Amino acid sequence: MTKSNVVQIVHFQDDNRVFVDMADDVDNPCLSCGACCQHFRVSMYMGEMASSPCGTVPDEMVSAINPLMVCMKGTEAGHGRCIALRGTVGEPGIRCEIYSQRPSPCREYRVWSEDGTPNPDCQRLRKAIGLQPLRRGVATAA
Ligand code: SF4
Ligand code: SF4
Known part of the structure; x- marks a missing residue:
């Protein structure tokens, strides 16, 4: 199991949507993954x-x-790499070039659920590219 202590920062929107930011930290699992950025439309x-x-x-x-x-x-038909993704999927250094400008689906997609358990969908995509599953995480409200 991969250990991750990164804090997931939750932002509650006026329209009841919940957006999530991940810390720019070496323990951020997204910075060595990117699987979801080449999967969904x-x-x-x-x-x-x-x-x-x-x-x-x-x-x-x-x-x-x-x-x-x-x-x-790049994501028009699904299973295509987003144009904003930089780096090699599944390797350290992968990142979103427009992270602070990314669209709402990317802000809503989260690594950990409300109770701290890993998002099973995220886990599935990680597994598909050969990465280890994540453990429970931490979320804080901004
Ligand atoms: S699949 Fe999960 S860990 Fe990988 S980049 Fe997406 S949200 Fe992050
Ligand atoms: S905009 Fe950024 S976070 Fe959203 S799919 Fe593209 S690379 Fe991933």
Whole structure:
């Protein structure tokens, strides 16, 4: 089992969504994984694009899905690598180039659940690329 003491920081949104930030720390398991960033179609409303009043995601990094929705380039059909992912999946140094600007699906996807148990979906994706499962983690509310 891989041990991780990294603090997962939880942000409760006005619309009841829960966003999560991971510390930029050597114990952050995402910084040697990246499995979820090459698995899902990462889709969002166009309002999350930087060209929208409250958006953050760089326009040039998204593809149109329909008149209201876009997704991260590379993830259009699922099982594709997101354009913002840098480094080698499963190896130290992998990272999101737009972490502070990433879209809401990425902010909502979490390593640990409310009770500190690892997200089974995250565990499954880690296992699929040959990484060890994670132990219980720690979450704090911002
Ligand atoms: S699969 Fe889990 S550990 Fe890997 S990058 Fe995604 S959230 Fe982080
Ligand atoms: S935007 Fe960043 S966190 Fe989201 S899928 Fe792409 S690389 Fe991963």
